[in-house]
Amino acid sequence: MNTYARLPVHFASGKGATLYTAEGDAYLDALSGIAVCNLGHAHPEVADALCHQSQRLIHTSNLYEIDQQTALAEQLLEQAQMQKAFFCNSGAEANETAIKLARKYGHDRNIDSPKIIVMENAFHGRTMAALSATGNPKAQAGFGPMLEGFVRVPFDDAEAVAAHAQDPDVVAVLVEPIQGEGGVRLPRNGYLTQLRALCDQNDWLLMVDEIQTGMGRTGQWFAHQHDGIRPDVMTLAKALANGVPIGACLAGDKAADVLELGNHGTTFGGNPLACAAGLAVVKTLRFYDYPKKIAEHGQTLLSAFQSQLADLDGVVEVRGRGYMIGIELDRPCGELVQQALEKHLLINVTQGNTVRLLPPFVLGTEQSQTLIDTVSQLIRDFLSRKA
Ligand SMILES: Cc1ncc(COP(=O)(O)O)c(C=O)c1O
Missing domain, CATH: 3.90.1150.10 (Aspartate Aminotransferase, domain 1)
Known part of the structure; x- marks a missing residue:
């Protein structure tokens, strides 16, 4: 098309x-394929992992245990100090997972129409929920109606987020630590810490989209670590397997057990091949x-x-x-x-x-x-x- x-x-x-x-x-x-091939092209460690894995097993489905997926989850969760992981195939899908998780978190608290605070100028992907969370009218034009349940505020303005503290339907804040598609916009120092405090005070989930900023890109494993905070939910994709399609939604603390048996799923997500590449990426980031x-x-x-x-x-x-x-x-x-x-x-x-x-x-x-x-x-x- x-x-x-x-x-x-x-x-x-x-x-x-x-x-x-x-x-x-x-x-x-x-450009690294838009922040994807962070280790460069034809990286020997990734190529070897793909070769080795493809000769043994590419896919079995999530009906069975997948050792490479378990291992990748353990390593990412250790780096992020979080507790649970769900694997999918792209950034948009990782954000769909986060959005569903936030809605379920609300429903578990008897909130029938949960709302997520999102930012002006944000980019979260092109599927319908991710697009609805995206703050770019040009990307949304022609695809209405957008999904309900998002409240938009200016980026880098913690007071604008605080202004929604009285709204009983708000359940989460979704934010990029640095807006990538939005023009490499860095918030002021302390912004994420303020958002963390607001989420704690109001029992909201802090959800960070690290799809572009994660996996070492900004000089920390994850960009929010510059601020010394820990989110409840983090989404990853892009560089996670250096070009092999993969996405992940990590959850910790009060978000870890929100999604339960049968709540979400994917055919390809977290298959042995993609996770073998992800493991090679993690190993290489650590080694060097x-x-x-x-x-x-x-x-x-x-x-x-x-x-x-x-x-x-x-x-x-x-x-x-x-x-x-x-x-x-x-x-x-x-x-x-x-x-x-x-x-x-x-x-x-x-x-x-x-x-x-x-x-x-x-x-x-x-x-x-x-x-x-x-x-x-x-x-x-x-x-x-x-x-
Ligand atoms: C911050 C952020 N979130 C989500 C996405 C969407 O990822 P994908 O294109 O893999 O669906 C992107 C892609 O540019 C992104 O930069």
């Missing part, structure tokens, strides 16, 4: 942070201590972009955390994607005016310099042409 505006390039293979066309032309990937490395390297990358660009007329802000960087301009700049492609560099523009960089963790020192130089030059040229 005509759902994608694709760029005119076909990739045949990849290695680390580089993608190759069938003709052997190399492109530097500063990637979250810590990305915190350091990300700071260096961000500082380099700030020193090259922050004072330029037309640059509103250079911001980010870890390997999640946004460069906001004061004008639409979608054309930069094509201009970067011509320089054999893959970048993204989100919200029309924000260059988004999500490089893989395996980015080498020279590649990092190429990224800084090329993006800075493209932006300088673009701004001087459009002055």
Whole structure:
């Protein structure tokens, strides 16, 4: 269907942070398949795990015990300090799980029409409940009616959330620790801590969507850990298996036992193949201590972009955390994607005016310099042409 505006390039293979066309032309990937291939392309540990697992068992269904799923759940729950996991196949599905869990949490408390507080500018996926939670009228246009049961407030405004404390139907808050599709928007320090306190005071669930920010991307295993808080529900997908489709909804404390036998399910979710890839990802992140490395390297990358660009007329802000960087301009700049492609560099523009960089963790020192130089030059040229 005509759902994608694709760029005119076909990739045949990849290695680390580089993608190759069938003709052997190399492109530097500063997007990682939209925060998915965090360990780079053709990562040997992931490739070996997939090879090994596919020769033994790909799928049996959730009618039977799945050792790889149990092992992956244990490892993620240990990193997150949470108690239960449900596996599915995508980010949208992980959020559907969280939304169903929150509604059930309400019904268990005799709330017939539970409401979830969601944010302006949020992105949670394209299925109907996830789309209803998404704060982007353009993504919703043409697909009404949206699901009921969502209350929208401005992002990074804890008082706006607190204003709903008297509403007896509210059961949960769903929030991205950093809004990704929304333009790499970081909330002020303390925002998540305030949301945690509000959820505790009102017996609401704090549900964090870490689908883009999780698995080391921001310099912690999960971005909410920068704030030292623990959510009740966390959704993951994207980088969890470095490109093999998978999603997960983790739950802790008062959310852990809300979904019961027969409440939810999926055919493919958590199958041996996807979970074997997930285990290889977790093992690799731990072995190389990637979250810590990305915190350091990300700071260096961000500082380099700030020193090259922050004072330029037309640059509103250079911001980010870890390997999640946004460069906001004061004008639409979608054309930069094509201009970067011509320089054999893959970048993204989100919200029309924000260059988004999500490089893989395996980015080498020279590649990092190429990224800084090329993006800075493209932006300088673009701004001087459009002055
Ligand atoms: C924060 C967030 N949530 C949910 C999703 C949806 O994930 P998926 O495309 O796997 O359904 C995305 C995808 O970009 C995302 O960034």
